[in-house]
Amino acid sequence: MRSRYSAYVRDLAGYLLDTWHPSTRPLALEPHPPRLRWLGLDVRRHAMPDADHATVEFVARSKLGGRAQRLHETSRFVREQGRWYYVDGDAR
Numbered sequence: 001m002r003s004r005y006s007a008y009v010r011d012l013a014g015y016l017l018d019t020w021h022p023s024t025r026p027l028a029l030e031p032h033p034p035r036l037r038w039l040g041l042d043v044r045r046h047a048m049p050d051a052d053h054a055t056v057e058f059v060a061r062s063k064l065g066g067r068a069q070r071l072h073e074t075s076r077f078v079r080e081q082g083r084w085y086y087v088d089g090d091a092r
Helices: 002-009 013-018
Strands: 037-050 053-064 067-080 083-091
Touching: 002 013, 002 037, 002 053
Parallel strands: none
Antiparallel strands: 037 053, 053 067, 067 083
């Protein structure tokens, strides 16, 4: 989760796509708006129902054009062949 947040901060679309599960991965990601500033990540909770599945609830804060924004999501991850992949998330 933290590595994906860092990739969003650095606008590393390749890394984001590489860590996105193939079953839900988009073909491409739009670049971030030029004045977008990421302000922080707060991981609220995480759970691992088994060794290969996890959920992470987080709040990511950003600012664009002087307006604060928040992304509050519960994300699902799956581990395949030792690598974790983002599957999808429910925004709140």
